[in-house]
Amino acid sequence: MNAQELLQLADDELVLGWRNSEWTGIAPFLEEDVAFSSIAQTEIGHARAWYELAAKELGTDADALAFDRAPEEYLCAPLVEMRMVDDWARTIARHWLYETADRIRIQVLLNSIDREVAGLAEKIDREEAYHRMHAEMWAERLRDEPRFREAVDELWPYALGLLPEEQRPLFCQAFERDEGAAVERGDHTESLLPLWKEMTMVRRSVPGASW
Protein backbone atom coordinates (compact mmCIF):
# COMPACT_ATOMS: atom_id res chain seq x y z
CA MET A 1 0.00 0.00 0.00
CA ASN A 2 1.51 3.35 -0.93
CA ALA A 3 1.89 6.32 1.36
CA GLN A 4 -0.79 8.34 -0.45
CA GLU A 5 -3.44 5.67 0.20
CA LEU A 6 -2.38 5.41 3.84
CA LEU A 7 -2.61 9.18 4.19
CA GLN A 8 -6.15 9.22 2.79
CA LEU A 9 -7.23 6.80 5.52
CA ALA A 10 -5.29 8.61 8.23
CA ASP A 11 -6.54 12.06 7.22
CA ASP A 12 -10.15 10.87 7.07
CA GLU A 13 -9.91 9.40 10.57
CA LEU A 14 -8.07 12.39 12.06
CA VAL A 15 -10.41 15.02 10.65
CA LEU A 16 -13.58 13.08 11.44
CA GLY A 17 -12.21 12.33 14.92
CA TRP A 18 -11.75 16.06 15.35
CA ARG A 19 -15.27 16.82 14.15
CA ASN A 20 -16.76 14.14 16.40
CA SER A 21 -14.92 15.57 19.39
CA GLU A 22 -16.71 18.88 18.83
CA TRP A 23 -19.77 17.25 20.42
CA THR A 24 -17.93 16.73 23.71
CA GLY A 25 -19.89 18.58 26.34
CA ILE A 26 -22.75 19.69 24.10
CA ALA A 27 -24.30 16.48 22.72
CA PRO A 28 -28.10 16.16 23.12
CA PHE A 29 -27.62 14.07 26.28
CA LEU A 30 -24.89 12.76 28.51
CA GLU A 31 -24.65 9.27 26.97
CA GLU A 32 -23.91 10.83 23.59
CA ASP A 33 -21.32 13.17 25.08
CA VAL A 34 -19.51 10.06 26.24
CA ALA A 35 -20.15 8.11 23.03
CA PHE A 36 -18.94 10.79 20.61
CA SER A 37 -15.92 11.58 22.78
CA SER A 38 -14.96 7.91 22.90
CA ILE A 39 -15.52 7.44 19.16
CA ALA A 40 -13.38 10.52 18.49
CA GLN A 41 -10.61 9.09 20.67
CA THR A 42 -10.61 5.78 18.83
CA GLU A 43 -10.70 7.42 15.38
CA ILE A 44 -7.71 9.55 16.26
CA GLY A 45 -5.94 6.43 17.58
CA HIS A 46 -6.58 4.77 14.23
CA ALA A 47 -5.32 7.87 12.42
CA ARG A 48 -2.10 7.69 14.39
CA ALA A 49 -1.60 4.02 13.51
CA TRP A 50 -2.06 4.73 9.78
CA TYR A 51 0.22 7.81 10.00
CA GLU A 52 2.90 5.65 11.61
CA LEU A 53 2.83 3.24 8.67
CA ALA A 54 2.91 6.11 6.17
CA ALA A 55 5.73 7.77 8.14
CA LYS A 56 7.90 4.66 7.77
CA GLU A 57 7.55 4.87 4.00
CA LEU A 58 8.13 8.61 3.88
CA GLY A 59 10.94 8.73 6.44
CA THR A 60 9.19 11.07 8.87
CA ASP A 61 7.00 10.68 11.97
CA ALA A 62 3.28 10.54 12.67
CA ASP A 63 3.03 13.96 14.33
CA ALA A 64 4.75 15.65 11.40
CA LEU A 65 2.26 14.08 8.99
CA ALA A 66 -0.73 14.92 11.15
CA PHE A 67 0.19 18.51 12.01
CA ASP A 68 2.98 19.91 9.85
CA ARG A 69 1.41 19.77 6.39
CA ALA A 70 -0.29 22.67 4.65
CA PRO A 71 -4.10 22.43 4.48
CA GLU A 72 -4.08 21.75 0.73
CA GLU A 73 -1.78 18.75 1.29
CA TYR A 74 -4.37 16.87 3.33
CA LEU A 75 -6.01 14.03 1.42
CA CYS A 76 -9.24 13.68 3.41
CA ALA A 77 -12.61 13.46 1.68
CA PRO A 78 -14.92 16.50 1.86
CA LEU A 79 -17.49 14.46 3.86
CA VAL A 80 -15.34 14.45 7.00
CA GLU A 81 -14.46 18.14 6.83
CA MET A 82 -17.92 19.61 7.34
CA ARG A 83 -18.68 21.15 10.68
CA MET A 84 -22.00 19.74 11.86
CA VAL A 85 -22.54 20.92 15.41
CA ASP A 86 -25.34 21.71 16.27
CA ASP A 87 -27.22 19.55 13.76
CA TRP A 88 -27.69 16.11 15.26
CA ALA A 89 -29.61 14.65 12.29
CA ARG A 90 -26.79 15.51 9.86
CA THR A 91 -24.16 14.29 12.32
CA ILE A 92 -25.84 10.90 12.60
CA ALA A 93 -26.33 10.73 8.82
CA ARG A 94 -22.61 11.32 8.28
CA HIS A 95 -21.67 8.89 11.07
CA TRP A 96 -23.82 6.14 9.54
CA LEU A 97 -22.60 6.73 5.97
CA TYR A 98 -18.97 7.00 7.06
CA GLU A 99 -18.90 3.91 9.25
CA THR A 100 -20.56 1.82 6.54
CA ALA A 101 -18.08 3.00 3.89
CA ASP A 102 -15.16 2.58 6.28
CA ARG A 103 -16.12 -1.04 6.86
CA ILE A 104 -16.04 -1.74 3.12
CA ARG A 105 -12.52 -0.37 2.69
CA ILE A 106 -11.25 -2.09 5.84
CA GLN A 107 -12.63 -5.43 4.62
CA VAL A 108 -10.50 -4.99 1.50
CA LEU A 109 -7.42 -4.18 3.59
CA LEU A 110 -7.88 -7.34 5.68
CA ASN A 111 -6.72 -9.24 2.60
CA SER A 112 -3.77 -6.96 1.88
CA ILE A 113 -0.55 -8.75 0.99
CA ASP A 114 1.23 -6.24 3.23
CA ARG A 115 1.15 -8.02 6.61
CA GLU A 116 1.41 -4.81 8.62
CA VAL A 117 -1.54 -3.29 6.80
CA ALA A 118 -3.64 -6.46 7.14
CA GLY A 119 -2.77 -6.77 10.84
CA LEU A 120 -3.68 -3.17 11.53
CA ALA A 121 -6.92 -3.48 9.53
CA GLU A 122 -7.85 -6.47 11.67
CA LYS A 123 -7.31 -4.53 14.90
CA ILE A 124 -9.19 -1.50 13.63
CA ASP A 125 -12.09 -3.59 12.37
CA ARG A 126 -12.68 -5.07 15.83
CA GLU A 127 -12.83 -1.61 17.37
CA GLU A 128 -14.91 -0.12 14.59
CA ALA A 129 -17.56 -2.78 15.24
CA TYR A 130 -18.66 -0.63 18.19
CA HIS A 131 -18.84 2.51 16.06
CA ARG A 132 -21.02 0.69 13.54
CA MET A 133 -23.35 -0.64 16.24
CA HIS A 134 -23.75 2.88 17.56
CA ALA A 135 -24.34 4.36 14.09
CA GLU A 136 -26.86 1.68 13.15
CA MET A 137 -28.72 2.04 16.42
CA TRP A 138 -29.14 5.77 15.77
CA ALA A 139 -29.99 5.34 12.10
CA GLU A 140 -32.74 2.96 13.17
CA ARG A 141 -34.08 5.48 15.67
CA LEU A 142 -34.11 8.35 13.21
CA ARG A 143 -35.17 6.31 10.18
CA ASP A 144 -38.51 8.04 9.67
CA GLU A 145 -37.34 11.48 10.68
CA PRO A 146 -37.53 13.80 7.62
CA ARG A 147 -34.49 15.85 8.67
CA PHE A 148 -32.41 12.69 8.91
CA ARG A 149 -33.56 11.39 5.53
CA GLU A 150 -32.83 14.72 3.88
CA ALA A 151 -29.37 14.73 5.43
CA VAL A 152 -28.63 11.25 4.05
CA ASP A 153 -29.73 12.41 0.57
CA GLU A 154 -27.61 15.55 0.84
CA LEU A 155 -24.50 13.69 2.01
CA TRP A 156 -24.76 10.68 -0.30
CA PRO A 157 -22.52 12.10 -3.09
CA TYR A 158 -19.92 13.05 -0.47
CA ALA A 159 -20.03 9.59 1.09
CA LEU A 160 -19.39 7.97 -2.31
CA GLY A 161 -16.23 10.06 -2.53
CA LEU A 162 -14.75 8.24 0.46
CA LEU A 163 -14.29 5.05 -1.53
CA PRO A 164 -12.32 4.22 -4.66
CA GLU A 165 -14.64 3.58 -7.60
CA GLU A 166 -14.35 -0.20 -7.51
CA GLN A 167 -15.65 -0.32 -3.94
CA ARG A 168 -18.71 1.86 -4.57
CA PRO A 169 -21.11 -0.83 -5.87
CA LEU A 170 -20.92 -2.62 -2.50
CA PHE A 171 -21.67 0.63 -0.72
CA CYS A 172 -24.70 1.27 -2.93
CA GLN A 173 -25.90 -2.25 -2.24
CA ALA A 174 -25.70 -1.66 1.52
CA PHE A 175 -28.02 1.35 1.22
CA GLU A 176 -30.08 0.07 -1.74
CA ARG A 177 -29.35 3.28 -3.59
CA ASP A 178 -28.20 4.17 -7.09
CA GLU A 179 -24.68 5.44 -7.31
CA GLY A 180 -25.08 8.81 -9.05
CA ALA A 181 -22.40 11.50 -9.13
CA ALA A 182 -19.77 11.55 -6.39
CA VAL A 183 -18.00 14.46 -4.75
CA GLU A 184 -14.43 13.26 -5.16
CA ARG A 185 -11.37 13.80 -3.01
CA GLY A 186 -9.11 16.59 -4.17
CA ASP A 187 -10.80 19.90 -3.62
CA HIS A 188 -11.39 20.83 -0.02
CA THR A 189 -14.45 22.48 1.47
CA GLU A 190 -14.30 25.88 3.16
CA SER A 191 -14.64 24.09 6.51
CA LEU A 192 -11.15 22.60 6.39
CA LEU A 193 -9.12 25.78 6.88
CA PRO A 194 -10.62 26.85 10.24
CA LEU A 195 -10.34 23.25 11.49
CA TRP A 196 -6.71 23.05 10.34
CA LYS A 197 -5.85 26.34 12.07
CA GLU A 198 -7.28 25.13 15.35
CA MET A 199 -5.84 21.61 15.07
CA THR A 200 -2.29 22.70 14.24
CA MET A 201 -2.15 25.77 16.47
CA VAL A 202 0.17 24.31 19.10
CA ARG A 203 2.60 22.80 16.57
CA ARG A 204 2.70 26.04 14.61
CA SER A 205 3.38 28.19 17.67
CA VAL A 206 5.99 25.76 19.06
CA PRO A 207 7.52 23.85 16.13
CA GLY A 208 8.25 20.22 17.00
CA ALA A 209 6.11 20.34 20.15
CA SER A 210 4.89 17.00 21.45
CA TRP A 211 2.37 16.40 24.20
Next chain:
Amino acid sequence: MVTAERVWEALAEIPDPEIPVISLVELGVVRNVEVNGERVHVGFTPTFLGCPALEVMRDQMAGRIRELGAEPDVEVLSEGWSSDRITEEGRRKLRDSGFAPPSRGAPATLVQIQTGAHPCPYCGSTDTRLDNLFGPTPCRSIRYCNACRQPFEQFKTL
Protein backbone atom coordinates in the same frame (compact mmCIF):
# COMPACT_ATOMS: atom_id res chain seq x y z
CA MET B 1 22.00 -13.00 34.43
CA VAL B 2 18.25 -12.40 34.33
CA THR B 3 15.97 -15.30 33.38
CA ALA B 4 12.73 -15.17 31.39
CA GLU B 5 10.90 -16.40 34.48
CA ARG B 6 12.20 -13.46 36.51
CA VAL B 7 11.09 -11.04 33.76
CA TRP B 8 7.58 -12.53 33.72
CA GLU B 9 7.41 -12.12 37.51
CA ALA B 10 8.50 -8.49 37.26
CA LEU B 11 5.97 -7.72 34.50
CA ALA B 12 3.24 -9.41 36.55
CA GLU B 13 3.78 -6.75 39.22
CA ILE B 14 2.94 -3.86 36.90
CA PRO B 15 -0.67 -2.72 37.32
CA ASP B 16 -2.74 -1.65 34.34
CA PRO B 17 -2.50 2.17 34.37
CA GLU B 18 -6.26 2.63 34.07
CA ILE B 19 -7.59 -0.46 35.86
CA PRO B 20 -4.93 -0.99 38.54
CA VAL B 21 -6.58 -4.08 40.09
CA ILE B 22 -5.26 -6.14 37.19
CA SER B 23 -1.65 -6.60 36.03
CA LEU B 24 -0.34 -6.32 32.50
CA VAL B 25 0.27 -10.08 32.44
CA GLU B 26 -3.30 -10.79 33.59
CA LEU B 27 -4.57 -8.37 30.97
CA GLY B 28 -2.86 -10.57 28.37
CA VAL B 29 -0.91 -7.84 26.60
CA VAL B 30 2.47 -9.54 27.09
CA ARG B 31 2.75 -12.11 24.32
CA ASN B 32 6.29 -13.41 24.82
CA VAL B 33 9.56 -12.79 26.64
CA GLU B 34 12.97 -13.75 25.24
CA VAL B 35 16.28 -13.27 26.99
CA ASN B 36 19.42 -12.95 24.89
CA GLY B 37 22.30 -12.23 27.25
CA GLU B 38 21.84 -8.66 28.50
CA ARG B 39 18.95 -7.99 26.15
CA VAL B 40 15.32 -8.75 26.98
CA HIS B 41 12.79 -8.76 24.16
CA VAL B 42 9.11 -8.40 25.05
CA GLY B 43 6.34 -8.89 22.47
CA PHE B 44 3.51 -6.54 23.41
CA THR B 45 -0.01 -6.43 21.92
CA PRO B 46 -1.82 -3.20 22.79
CA THR B 47 -5.51 -3.35 23.72
CA PHE B 48 -7.23 -0.41 21.99
CA LEU B 49 -5.27 1.67 19.46
CA GLY B 50 -6.58 4.92 20.89
CA CYS B 51 -5.75 3.95 24.47
CA PRO B 52 -3.53 6.62 26.07
CA ALA B 53 -2.24 4.00 28.53
CA LEU B 54 -0.14 2.34 25.82
CA GLU B 55 2.95 4.51 26.21
CA VAL B 56 2.69 4.23 29.98
CA MET B 57 2.58 0.44 29.73
CA ARG B 58 5.53 0.34 27.37
CA ASP B 59 7.63 2.66 29.52
CA GLN B 60 6.81 0.79 32.71
CA MET B 61 7.80 -2.56 31.21
CA ALA B 62 11.06 -1.10 29.93
CA GLY B 63 11.69 0.45 33.37
CA ARG B 64 11.20 -2.85 35.22
CA ILE B 65 13.51 -4.68 32.85
CA ARG B 66 16.21 -2.04 33.40
CA GLU B 67 15.79 -2.49 37.16
CA LEU B 68 16.64 -6.15 36.63
CA GLY B 69 19.91 -5.00 35.05
CA ALA B 70 19.00 -5.84 31.46
CA GLU B 71 18.47 -3.85 28.29
CA PRO B 72 14.76 -3.74 27.29
CA ASP B 73 13.46 -4.14 23.76
CA VAL B 74 9.66 -3.81 23.87
CA GLU B 75 8.20 -4.57 20.46
CA VAL B 76 4.61 -3.67 19.59
CA LEU B 77 3.33 -6.67 17.64
CA SER B 78 1.05 -6.19 14.66
CA GLU B 79 -1.27 -9.05 15.65
CA GLY B 80 -4.35 -7.97 17.55
CA TRP B 81 -5.22 -8.31 21.19
CA SER B 82 -8.53 -9.90 22.13
CA SER B 83 -10.42 -9.59 25.41
CA ASP B 84 -10.32 -13.43 25.51
CA ARG B 85 -6.65 -13.03 26.46
CA ILE B 86 -7.52 -11.75 29.94
CA THR B 87 -6.61 -14.58 32.35
CA GLU B 88 -9.09 -16.30 34.70
CA GLU B 89 -7.36 -14.64 37.65
CA GLY B 90 -7.64 -11.29 35.87
CA ARG B 91 -11.35 -11.79 35.24
CA ARG B 92 -11.90 -12.64 38.91
CA LYS B 93 -10.04 -9.51 40.03
CA LEU B 94 -12.06 -7.33 37.66
CA ARG B 95 -15.33 -8.75 38.98
CA ASP B 96 -14.22 -8.32 42.61
CA SER B 97 -13.59 -4.65 42.00
CA GLY B 98 -17.04 -4.00 40.51
CA PHE B 99 -15.94 -4.22 36.90
CA ALA B 100 -17.76 -6.81 34.78
CA PRO B 101 -15.30 -8.94 32.75
CA PRO B 102 -15.88 -9.19 28.98
CA SER B 103 -18.10 -11.91 27.62
CA ARG B 104 -16.22 -14.54 25.69
CA GLY B 105 -15.74 -14.69 21.98
CA ALA B 106 -15.80 -11.67 19.66
CA PRO B 107 -17.31 -10.44 17.42
CA ALA B 108 -20.15 -9.00 19.39
CA THR B 109 -23.34 -7.66 17.85
CA LEU B 110 -25.62 -5.01 19.28
CA VAL B 111 -28.36 -7.60 19.80
CA GLN B 112 -25.95 -9.83 21.76
CA ILE B 113 -24.88 -6.89 23.85
CA GLN B 114 -28.47 -5.82 24.49
CA THR B 115 -29.95 -9.24 25.21
CA GLY B 116 -27.06 -11.49 26.31
CA ALA B 117 -26.56 -12.51 29.93
CA HIS B 118 -24.20 -9.92 31.39
CA PRO B 119 -24.12 -10.55 35.14
CA CYS B 120 -23.88 -7.64 37.53
CA PRO B 121 -20.47 -7.70 39.26
CA TYR B 122 -22.07 -6.63 42.55
CA CYS B 123 -25.08 -8.94 42.98
CA GLY B 124 -24.63 -11.49 40.16
CA SER B 125 -28.07 -10.86 38.66
CA THR B 126 -28.32 -11.18 34.88
CA ASP B 127 -31.24 -8.73 34.88
CA THR B 128 -29.03 -5.95 33.52
CA ARG B 129 -29.38 -3.62 30.56
CA LEU B 130 -27.06 -1.72 28.27
CA ASP B 131 -26.97 1.94 29.20
CA ASN B 132 -24.24 3.10 26.83
CA LEU B 133 -21.98 1.22 24.40
CA PHE B 134 -19.27 3.71 25.33
CA GLY B 135 -17.77 4.57 28.67
CA PRO B 136 -15.00 6.57 30.31
CA THR B 137 -12.25 4.74 28.37
CA PRO B 138 -12.32 3.00 24.96
CA CYS B 139 -12.44 -0.48 26.59
CA ARG B 140 -15.60 0.05 28.65
CA SER B 141 -19.38 0.09 28.21
CA ILE B 142 -21.90 1.17 30.83
CA ARG B 143 -24.65 -1.19 32.04
CA TYR B 144 -27.32 -0.92 34.71
CA CYS B 145 -28.44 -3.65 37.08
CA ASN B 146 -32.21 -3.74 37.51
CA ALA B 147 -31.90 -6.04 40.54
CA CYS B 148 -29.60 -3.98 42.77
CA ARG B 149 -30.21 -0.70 40.92
CA GLN B 150 -26.57 -0.01 40.39
CA PRO B 151 -24.83 1.16 37.24
CA PHE B 152 -21.60 -0.69 36.49
CA GLU B 153 -18.78 -0.72 33.97
CA GLN B 154 -18.55 -3.61 31.53
CA PHE B 155 -15.28 -4.48 29.80
CA LYS B 156 -16.01 -4.56 26.05
CA THR B 157 -15.65 -7.82 24.16
CA LEU B 158 -12.98 -7.22 21.54
